Structure formats: structure tokens, C-alpha cells
Amino acid sequence: MSTLLDVKDLVVRFYTQEGTVYAVNGVSFELEEGETLGIVGESGSGKSVSSLALMGLIPSPPGKVESGTVMFEGRDLLTLKPDQMRLIRGKEIAMIFQDPMTSLNPVLTIGTQITESLKLHEGMNTSQSRKRAADLLDLVGIPDAYRRLDDYPHQFSGGMRQRVMIAMGLSCNPKLLIADEPTTALDVTIQAQIIELVKQLKDEFNMAMIWITHDLGVVAGIADRIQVMYGGRIMESGTSHEVFRDSRHPYTVGLLGSLPRLDSSGEEKLTQIEGSPPDMRNEPAGCPFAPRCDVREYLQLEKCWDQRPPLESVPDVDGGSMHIMSCWADIREGVLENV
Amino acid sequence: MSSPAMAVDKQKVLDENDHILEVSDLKKHFPISSGIVFQRQVGAVRAVDGVSFNVVRGETLGLVGESGCGKSTTGRTILQLYRPTEGSVKFEGQELSTMTGNDLRQMRRRMQIIFQDPFASLNPRMTVGSIVSEPLQIHNMYANKKERQQYVEQLMERVGLNPYFINRYPHEFSGGQRQRIGIARALALQPSFIVADEPISALDVSIQAQVVNLMEELQDELGLTYLFIAHDLSMVRHICDRVAVMYLGKIVELGPVDEVYDNPQHPYTQALLSAVPVPDPVVEEDRQRIIISGDLPNPSNPPTGCNFNTRCPVAFDLCYQEPDPPLIEVRPKHFVSCHRVT
Numbered sequence: 274m275s276t277l278l279d280v281k282d283l284v285v286r287f288y289t290q291e292g293t294v295y296a297v298n299g300v301s302f303e304l305e306e307g308e309t310l311g312i313v314g315e316s317g318s319g320k321s322v323s324s325l326a327l328m329g330l331i332p333s334p335p336g337k338v339e340s341g342t343v344m345f346e347g348r349d350l351l352t353l354k355p356d357q358m359r360l361i362r363g364k365e366i367a368m369i370f371q372d373p374m375t376s377l378n379p380v381l382t383i384g385t386q387i388t389e390s391l392k393l394h395e396g397m398n399t400s401q402s403r404k405r406a407a408d409l410l411d412l413v414g415i416p417d418a419y420r421r422l423d424d425y426p427h428q429f430s431g432g433m434r435q436r437v438m439i440a441m442g443l444s445c446n447p448k449l450l451i452a453d454e455p456t457t458a459l460d461v462t463i464q465a466q467i468i469e470l471v472k473q474l475k476d477e478f479n480m481a482m483i484w485i486t487h488d489l490g491v492v493a494g495i496a497d498r499i500q501v502m503y504g505g506r507i508m509e510s511g512t513s514h515e516v517f518r519d520s521r522h523p524y525t526v527g528l529l530g531s532l533p534r535l536d537s538s539g540e541e542k543l544t545q546i547e548g549s550p551p552d553m554r555n556e557p558a559g560c561p562f563a564p565r566c567d568v569r570e571y572l573q574l575e576k577c578w579d580q581r582p583p584l585e586s587v588p589d590v591d592g593g594s595m596h597i598m599s600c601w602a603d604i605r606e607g608v609l610e611n612v
Numbered sequence: 613m614s615s616p617a618m619a620v621d622k623q624k625v626l627d628e629n630d631h632i633l634e635v636s637d638l639k640k641h642f643p644i645s646s647g648i649v650f651q652r653q654v655g656a657v658r659a660v661d662g663v664s665f666n667v668v669r670g671e672t673l674g675l676v677g678e679s680g681c682g683k684s685t686t687g688r689t690i691l692q693l694y695r696p697t698e699g700s701v702k703f704e705g706q707e708l709s710t711m712t713g714n715d716l717r718q719m720r721r722r723m724q725i726i727f728q729d730p731f732a733s734l735n736p737r738m739t740v741g742s743i744v745s746e747p748l749q750i751h752n753m754y755a756n757k758k759e760r761q762q763y764v765e766q767l768m769e770r771v772g773l774n775p776y777f778i779n780r781y782p783h784e785f786s787g788g789q790r791q792r793i794g795i796a797r798a799l800a801l802q803p804s805f806i807v808a809d810e811p812i813s814a815l816d817v818s819i820q821a822q823v824v825n826l827m828e829e830l831q832d833e834l835g836l837t838y839l840f841i842a843h844d845l846s847m848v849r850h851i852c853d854r855v856a857v858m859y860l861g862k863i864v865e866l867g868p869v870d871e872v873y874d875n876p877q878h879p880y881t882q883a884l885l886s887a888v889p890v891p892d893p894v895v896e897e898d899r900q901r902i903i904i905s906g907d908l909p910n911p912s913n914p915p916t917g918c919n920f921n922t923r924c925p926v927a928f929d930l931c932y933q934e935p936d937p938p939l940i941e942v943r944p945k946h947f948v949s950c951h952r953v954t
Contacts, residue, residue, distance in 0.1 A: 315816040430907045460678035460843070465887035465903055487817055490846075490889030494896035513893040531821035533850030535888050536895060538870045542828070543850065545821040549786045565818075 277448060277481050278304040278327070283341035285319075285326050288334065295556045296322040298505040300341075301584070306448070309475065309482045311492030311513070314502035317550055320485050323502075324451050326351075328368055329358045345449075364394040367442035371454035373434035377426040383410075384422030387441050394445045409440040413470060432463035439471065443478060450475075451483045456491065468495060489532060493517055498595065501525050504551045504561025507584055511596035521587045521605075522598045523568040557581075560600070568602045577601055626670050626853070631702075632805055632837050633667040633690065638699035640682075640689045644912060657912045659685040661861035662699070664939070667805070672831065672838040674852035674869065676845055676884075680908050682861040683841045684728075687807040690839070691723055692716060703805070721751055724798040728810035730790035734782040740793055741778040744768065747800045767796045772826060788819035795826065799834075807839045812847065824851055845888045849873050854945075857881045860911055860919040866939060867946035877948040880904075880920050918951060926952055 285297040297319040304310055314320040325331050327343045327350060343350040345366070350358065362368075370376040378386060387409060388402035397405065403422060410418035413436040426434055435455060442450055452471070456464040472495060475482055486492055492499055493513055500510040501524065509522035520526045530544035548565040551557060563569055563577040584599040641656035660682045667673050675683045688694050690701050692708050701708045703723060711719065727733035734743055744764045745754075754760035765775035771792040782790055791811060798806055808827065812820040824847065830836060842848050848855055849869050857865040857872070857880065865878040876882045883904040890896060904923045909915055915922050917932040924931065930951045939947035940954050948954075 315818060432907055460908075461845070461887040462678065462883055462904055463907065465901055466905070468889075469901065469903055488889065489817075489891035493891050493893045494889055494899075517891060517893055528818060529891060531818055532891055533846045534892075535846040535849060535873070535885065535890055538849065538873075543821040543825055545825055546818040547822075549788055549819065550816060 275306055276303050277306045277308075277345065279342075279344040280323075280327060281342045281344075283323055283326060283343065284339040285322050285331060285336060286339055287336045292554045293556075294553050296336075296505055296553060297326065298556070298561075299581075300502075300505070300507055302500060302507065302510065304449070304481050304483065307479050307481055309484060309495055309497045311496030311499045312483060312485045312502060313487065313489055313492055313499060315487055315550055317504075317553055318502040319505035319553075320502045321453055322505075324368075324453060324483060324485055328362060328366060328451065329353070329355075330362075330368075360394070363390045363447075364445045365447055366449045366451065367445070367447040368451040368453065369435075369438045369442045369455045372458050373431060373438050374426075374458070376438060377434060379426050382423050382425055383429070383437055387422075387437070387444055390441065390444050405444070406440070409444055410437070412443075412474070413437070413440045414466075415440075432459055432466060435459060435463075435467055436470070439467075439474070443474060446478060447480060449481045449483070451485070453485045454487070455484075457486070457488070464491070471495070489517075489528065501528070504557055505553065506561055506581075507599060508562065509596075509598040509600075510584075511587075511594070515594065515596040519596070521596070521603075522600050523566050523602065523604060524562045526604065527565075527567070568600075568604055572602055574601055626668050628668055630669045631666040632669040632704060633839075634700075634702040635666070635686075635690060636664045636700050636702075638663045638686065638689060638701060639697045640685050640694055641697045655912050658861050658914060659911060660689060660696075661911075661914070663858075663861070663863055664699075665856055665863060665866060667837060667839060668853075669804075669837055670831075670835055671853040672840050672851055674848040674855040675839060675841045675858060676843060676848050676855060677858035678843065678884075678908060680860075680911065681858040682911070683858050684809050686858070687725070687809050687839055687841050691720070691725055691807055693725075717751075721801040722803050723805040723807070724801065724803040725807045725809060726791075726794050726798050726811045729814050730787055730794055731782075731814070733794055734790060736782055739779050739781055740768070740773070740785075743782070743793060744796045744800055747797065751801060753801070764796075764800075767799060770830075771796045771799070772822075786819075787815050788822055791815060791823050792826070795823075795830070799830070802834075804835070805837045805839070807841065809841045810843070811840075813842065813844060820847070827851070845873075845885060846890075857884065860909060860914055862919060862936060863939065863949065864920065864936070865946075865948050867943075871943065871946050875943070875946070877942055877946070877953050878920075878950050879924050879926050879952070883925075928952070 281301045283297055283300045287294040287296055300323050312320045326338050338351055384406055387406040391397045391402040391405055406422055407419040415436055456467050496513050499513050499516040501508045503524050509525045527546040546565055551561050559578045559580050560582055569577045582599045582601045584597050587596050587598050588603050638660055639662055640660040641658050643653045644655040645651040646654045663686055677683045689696050696709050741764055745760055748754050748760055754763050768775045773792050812823050840852055852869050855869045855872050856863045859880050865881045876885055883902040886902045906923045909922055918936040921927045921931045936949050937954050939949045942948050942953055
């Protein structure tokens with residue numbers, strides 16, 4: 274497998290009337306062809322903004338990509354002109370958004386919206402594109418697909434609308450699909466349907482995928498690799514086994530501890546992370562998690578406040594492992610038991 | 613805050629025959645009308661369509677289901693925020709559905725609600741102090757202004773807010789802090805029963821545990837009874853003693869949480885539980901999902917026969933002919949409404 278996407282040191286800021294928002298503060302990651310990367314974080318962690326940045330979709334002003342490179346098949350997406358970027362967006366890289374209610378145009382039929390990118394990128398005529406659109410709707414499990422091309426978004430339920438979004442995303446066989454909280458607005462039984470569908474289509478199309486979510490459970494089942502974000506930075510990254518079963522960052526440990534489990538009765542109290550997420554209008558000098566970190570408090574680490582920990586391999590890990598984290602502390606050897 | 617009237621109940625010993633709330637055959641239908649000048653009713657959304665259950669004093673009963681299943685409407689109808697179309701709601705032995713005016717207002721001191729969205733449920737033009745003390749004014753408690761402020765400060769402290777912020781406005785707080793304000797407001801009248809309508813679903817993951825732990829502490833300390841409405845099934849298992857699963861306005865399964873989660877009997881409960889992802893890749897690899905197809909039917913036009921028959925993987929003849937059977941006790945304290953089981 275070869276590298277499809279290589280993001281290096283991405284910095285995104287928003288210059289608003291209330292001050293500068295430091296949304297993404299140096300994010301680097303790679304994505305192999307056909308790989309699924311789960312990006313997990315709470316609201317304001319920069320997970321959506323970083324993916325919008327690599328699609329060239331940061332509204333400017335007020336937003337600005339301050340620095341960084343996004344190499345996709347040998348080209349830096351951040352330096353492309355708008356019309357060059359338009360040829361990639363929708364064709365090479367497609368995106369599914371959180372809310373299918375608002376990301377479809379309510380005054381155009383579903384058929385018009387799906388065929389738009391087919392006509393633009395694939396040069397199809399109306400009858401060819403309609404046939405392909407109907408095939409796509411069929412593929413994502415919408416019954417009576419050809420007839421439904423002439424329906425409007427309000428005639429579909431939430432789950433069906435998300436299927437339409439997925440059909441649109443897949444229409445030009447993209448190499449990379451970015452799904453930004455695609456199931457957050459849906460009920461669990463519908464979420465299970467969509468996850469199953471995406472898993473199956475991903476293999477069929479051999480796409481790489483970035484799945485952005487705040488739900489740790491969702492990515493545990495689908496992602497090859499997980500990246501945990503907080504305060505516009507990557508805290509920990511590795512295979513899902515490494516991140517969930519051998520967590521090394523205090524934030525990941527805290528987050529997992531604060532989640533109740535469906536598969537065990539909840540006798541013990543949930544461990545809670547004190548405080549609240551950082552105000553992104555202040556540029557954190559050190560680790561963004563420092564104010565809420567129990568481990569920092571226990572180990573009396575002073576440098577957490579003013580020195581940014583580098584994103585490096587976790588200590589004592591097999592060669593070839595991708596398990597990396599950004600923390601000054603080593604939480605093994607009984608540190609957690611004492612916190 | 614700790615008056616002798618509020619007994620401390622750390623061990624959570626529940627008397628199962630001490631029902632704080634008895635709901636029987638509760639229905640709430642919202643009319644659909646048509647016509648511009650002369651409005652006439654052409655149908656009804658059967659949001660809650662015959663729900664019966666009891667709540668034991670001191671327990672937390674979870675009410676779960678997908679959006680549109682009627683769980684929030686049930687909570688609000690119990691508190692008489694919506695008046696029921698049919699059925700009875702008995703709270704501490706008194707029938708609420710026929711009660712009006714001042715009598716009902718007096719009952720509201722004993723039962724309160726925490727809302728889902730802490731951004732929408734607090735008046736942006738009122739300070740925290742006036743939000744929390746408004747119920748006290750309405751019910752003429754703590755008429756002395758100074759005493760009232762002291763009490764509000766105690767409440768704020770109890771829910772983890774700095775009393776120093778008493779004169780601040782809701783927009784100056786984060787989501788988790790706002791939910792604490794909502795909890796303080798609900799506690800102000802020292803109620804015995806609280807309906808918590810999705811109190812954590814609008815909050816960030818790391819904040820949810822804070823609010824849930826606070827609610828558990830308050831329950832232990834004040835002997836509160838909760839009706840916990842949620843769609844997060846993992847959290848319900850953690851916080852609740854018993855759980856009721858709703859589908860299209862009816863309860864399909866009811867029982868102690870561990871019993872229902874480990875031995876779900878209704879096909880809908882089985883599908884619902886199997887659809888919830890677990891944050892553990894090893895567990896996820898081995899899990900068998902029951903994927904039910906389709907969407908929730910329209911509650912103004914429910915299917916004939918059992919409500920679940922349009923999506924049920926094991927439906928047979930009877931399910932299309934006969935309406936869903938009443939809840940039947942299949943195991944101790946575990947009730948199910950399904951033709952397959954009975």
C-alpha cells in the first residue's frame with residue numbers, strides 16, 4: 274500500500290470579532306490507500322475543521338489556513354487554484370456531512386443533485402447520468418430507485434437522506450471519502466444500517482476513508498486506525514487495539530473511563546474528567562489538556578503548562594507500530610492507580 | 613440544604629410496593645386538523661398510545677427508545693405539561709389527570725423536570741440567581757429576600773457551581789454548567805420526583821459523566837426518584853435500576869436493567885441493544901448485529917396488528933392480525949409485549 278494523503282503541520286485559525294480562534298494547531302497524519310482512519314474528539318477539538326481544510330472548504334474570511342501541507346497523490350492541495358481544486362473535490366475526494374436535512378438542497382430533486390457531479394466530472398449526458406444515479410441509489414439500498422430520482426429531499430426519512438448523501442459521495446468513485454459525523458443525527462438502529470452499508474461499500478469501491486465522530490463506540494468497529502484530538506491537536510494515534518486497549522494518553526484514558534459500557538452492569542461510579550473543554554480563543558502554550566489532567570497534577574509536571582509535548586512513539590512499543598502520542602508523562606508503572 | 617425531611621438513603625433499599633407514581637393506560641393524541649376557516653380534525657398523532665407502569669420510590673426508571681417513540685411526551689404528560697387524552701396518572705396516591713389550578717400547582721412542588729437542551733431551557737435575559745429562585749417566588753417559599761439568596765447560593769454550591777456567579781447570565785456558562793443550573797432549578801422546591809428528559813445528550817462526552825455523577829449523588833443524598841428519559845442505552849444501563857423500552861407510543865419491554873440488557877426478549881429490544889456500538893475493538897469484532905430494516909412508521913397511521921410488524925424479523929401471521937398483546941411477565945419482574953414470546 275502506498276500513502277494517499279499526507280498532512281503535515283496543518284494550522285488553521287479564525288479571525289473573528291471576539292478574537293482569534295486557534296482551531297487547529299499543528300496536525301500531521303498520513304493515510305494509506307484503502308485505509309479507514311477514525312478521528313475522535315469533542316466539539317471544538319478541531320476534528321471537523323482539519324478535514325474541511327484539506328478539502329479547501331474553510332470559509333475565508335474569517336478562516337485562514339496559516340501553514341502546513343496536504344499532499345494528495347503528489348500535489349499539495351493547499352496551493353491549488355480554486356478551479357483545480359474543484360476537479361478534485363467530489364471526484365477524487367468526496368465528503369458526507371453530519372446533517373442530511375441541511376446538506377441537501379430542498380428545492381432540487383434528488384436526481385438533479387446526484388447527476389450534477391456525474392455531468393461535471395464524468396461528462397455524462399442526462400440519460401446516462403440518470404441511469405447511473407438510479408444504480409447508485411439502488412446500491413445504497415433505496416427501493417424503487419429510478420422513480421425516486423424525481424422526489425425531493427423532504428420526501429425521504431433521515432436515514433434515507435443519509436443514504437442519498439452517501440450515493441452522491443460515491444458517484445464518481447472517489448479515492449478518499451471523508452465522513453463528518455455521518456450518523457450523529459440518526460437513531461441507533463438507523464446508525465447500524467448506515468455503518469453496515471458504508472463498511473460494505475468501502476470494500477467494494479476500495480476507498481480510503483476518514484470517519485470523524487465524537488462517539489468512540491462507532492469507530493471501534495470500523496476504523497483501522499484511530500486518532501484522538503483535543504484542543505486542535507492530536508493527543509494519541511494508533512490502531513484501534515492500541516488506542517482502546519493500551520491507551521497511553523491521560524485524555525484517552527479519561528475519556529474511555531467516563532463512558533458507561535453497554536456490556537457490563539454499571540455498579541461503580543464513572544470516572545469523570547474535571548473542568549470543561551478549553552476556550553479556543555486562547556492559544557495554549559503547552560499541552561491543551563494540562564488544566565484538566567490528573568496525571569500532570571499527580572506527577573507535578575510543570576513543563577506541561579508551557580512546552581508542547583511532541584507527537585512521538587509511545588515508550589516501549591514494538592518496532593513498526595504506529596502508536597504515537599503527545600504527552601510528557603509516561604502513565605505506565607502504577608501512575609494511574611495513584612491518580 | 614440538608615433538612616431532616618430529606619432522609620439520607622445511601623444503600624438504596626427500595627420498597628417495591630411503595631409506588632411514588634402509577635401510570636395506567638396513559639394516552640396522548642395530538643390532533644391533526646385541516647381547513648383554513650373551519651378547522652376540523654382529520655386524524656391524530658398517537659404519540660403515547662396506552663402506557664402503563666409504576667415507579668418505585670427512590671429508584672431510577674429509564675425510558676428508552678428512538679426519536680418519535682413518545683418517550684418525551686410520556687414524561688411531559690405525567691407532569692401534566694400536556695394533559696392526557698385518556699388514562700390515569702397517580703402521583704403519591706393522588707390522581708393528577710383531573711386536577712387543575714392551584715391543586716395542580718401545589719403538586720408541582722413535588723415533581724420537577726430537567727430539560728434536554730441547556731441552551732434553550734434557560735431564559736437568556738435572567739440571571740442564574742433569578743432562574744433558580746423563580747420557583748421559590750411562585751410558591752412563596754423563603755419570602756425573606758436574604759434567606760432566599762442564601763438558599764440559592766447553597767443550591768448552586770451543591771450542584772457544583774460557584775455561588776459567586778449568582779448574578780451572571782446563562783450565555784456566560786458552558787453547556788455542562790448550564791445543565792447544572794437546570795438541575796439547581798429543579799431541586800429548588802425540594803421535589804421527590806424528577807423527570808430528566810435527555811439531560812446529557814446535548815453535552816460533550818467528557819462532561820456527561822460529571823452530570824450523571826452529580827445526579828447520582830443527589831439521588832443518594834436527597835432520596836430522589838428519577839424518570840430518566842434517554843436514547844443512550846449505555847448510560848441508561850449505568851444509571852437506571854429498571855428500564856422501559858418504548859416503540860411507537862407503547863412500552864414493548866420493561867424490567868430490571870441487567871435482566872433486560874442480558875436477556876432481551878422483544879425483537880425490537882434485541883435489535884436496539886445490538887445496534888449500540890461498544891468502545892472496544894475486540895468486543896466489536898465478535899458482535900453479531902441484528903440490523904432491522906426500514907424506519908419508524910408514521911405515528912398518525914400505525915400499522916394494523918403489532919406496531920413493530922413492519923420491521924420485525926420474526927413476525928408471523930398473528931402479528932399482522934392481532935394488536936400487540938399486553939405486557940406479560942416472562943421472568944421475575946421482566947415484562948414483554950410480543951406475540952412470539954407469549
